[in-house]
Amino acid sequence: MTVLGTAALVLAGLALFVLGAALGHGAARRQQEHAVDADGARALVHTLHTVALAAAPLRAGLTPDTARRAARRLRPLLGAPALALTDTAAVLAWDGAAEHHREHLTAQLTDPPRTRTFPLSCDDEDCPVRWGALAPLTTDGRPAGALAVFAAKESAAHTRAVAAARRLSLDLDLADLDRARVSAHQAEDRALRAQISPHFIYNSLAGIASFVRTDPERARELLQEFADFTRYSFRRGGDFTTLAEELRSIEQYLELARARFGRRLEVTLRIAPEVLPVTLPFLCLQPLVENALKHGLEESVERSVVTITAEDEGTEARVVIEDNGVGMEPARLRAILRGTAGAATGIGLRNVDRRLRRVYGDAYGLVIETGVGAGTKITLHVPKFRPGIQASPPP
Template sequence: MTSIRHFPATYPLPDWRNFGVMLRALLGINGLALVAALVMSPGLSGWLASYIDLAAIVEPLLLICLGLLAFARDLLWRLPLRLGQALVLALAGALALVLFAYWQSIALNDAVSPGRAALLAMIAAAFLLGYFELRARAFSPAQSEARLAALNARIRPHFLFNSLNAVLSLIRARPQQAEAALESLSDLFRAAMRDPGELVSLADEIALGKQYLELEHLRLGERLAVDWQIGPVFMGLPIPPLMLQPLLENAVYHGIEPAPDGGTVRIEISQRGDALWIAIANPTVGQVQHAAGNQIAVANIRERLALYYDLEARLEIETGDHRYEVRIILPCRQKAA
């Protein structure tokens, strides 16, 4: 089972293919270049020019190094941590040595010797690796999973109590439907009690969402209509648990219940390139308190996405005339990194 233990924030040797990791590496090295330019510049007036000259040398080296590290990520992760870190340092130093020797041979750069450039590159790489290791300790698996459990715990009472109320309303009038509803409710309990650090398949998450909506349909009747639009997506794709259900609950509670005539909840799931798109739309009736209530689940899911995917996933909200839509965009990962 794919787990948060495999995600980049929890391992000291970073996932060089992760956008957040690449962005932090670019910002970190350019920050060091800014400081170096300030130290080397004779005055503040020439500081920016010095940085531009230095960046013209540093950026090609940095981009090539990140590309090679992204290509070799899986190999590096299979090695012991310290050996992997040593290879990253060696790669940075070797690249700097080769590039500066080449530039020196064609008279593009005579200011820094290749050996000195290799040493500076290794120091900068060591600085980055140290940062990522400290960050991994701050986001250790135990802390991350405890936080995910706390976030999931905020969700559980809402849909479990709502579902229980729906079942109670059926016990006397429609006992057979109540029995079927209790079976669905037991599945919801199992989902809520699942290890929050484990990912689930897209098919399981969709099935859970459908069970929840069936329970709500028993309570709301014809006032609740559902429109599923599922494109050609890989149903075994691992995604974080309880992504759909809280948003579906929001759509029902904030969009359908306040409307005298009810409405339609539209769920669209599609794959666009290397990203999975999940969009949930519902009608709105203008109540300020209901619109504000949406933000609790949205903030919850946004924080969980950050724990799982760093900067690679995002949550977007679009509001219009009598319409509210939440979109989740996730990277398609068919196996643990």
């Protein structure tokens, strides 16, 4: 090492020593002043951590049941002889001793509840509760209720109650987000069901009626197909189904379409048996097949050919729906998928694309190849297994 290098190291060492000495002197001077604050900070961090574990039930919202379960976990963590959770008007749950103070707590609730402490008078000499602290709970900035912590005398429990209430309010906000997400999913499902066109229902029934006199047995078969198709499409509950169930519904849909269009409709299915148990979002394929028929038969006088293929690709199943219809401009397709092509245009395609991306990630959105006069080819990939995704039993 050079002389200059050695000198630089010595100077750096001296600088660190002086800096460390200065910091050490300042820290020593302030150590006693902040000892109490440090203890309080550690207690607050511990409170927030334990409250995060105990507040899990409130992710389902603030109800008597979730409040009871959360209060039972929170009280020992906060070291309080009694603890209560309220909504904006009444006590939802009380855990611990001195429940005879429930009415007194209700009287302390303001509209909206606000942070406060209050004394408690009691004729019972053995009552461990003489003092209470109230901290409001909020959701999306609106009053939702309060957390009340009780003790024998005024103490740091007030600070812990405020910190805990803030953490509980976060869980209530998350519960609101969960409910909003579920509502959005349900709205998408309703939109998909709305895509089962009233015209299709009317035309299916008209087609069935045309066979009543000439071929009663055929009419009976079609009516059964129609009943099974509508029961599956409008079933309640269940976000996922199997590829086998979805294809069965599509076969019923196509059978009703054949009754109307006869030889103008040609359908080919190529399905690998090993992919039939694969789970996928409910009503994921039917809108795509309906799109193929719409752009094939309803917008063209020529013979419509629809091909449905399901293949095994290792860890995924690959499904392709292809038609020889009129196709469309790629720019119009992009507008449909963005939702800017008009309120009533392409809802089925757009919803299926969004649901696939939401469930599996953006890499699993629809791949659509089309052009004017060139037909349309829609490809989707579905993972064979994804944690937390399970098909609902058939209706």
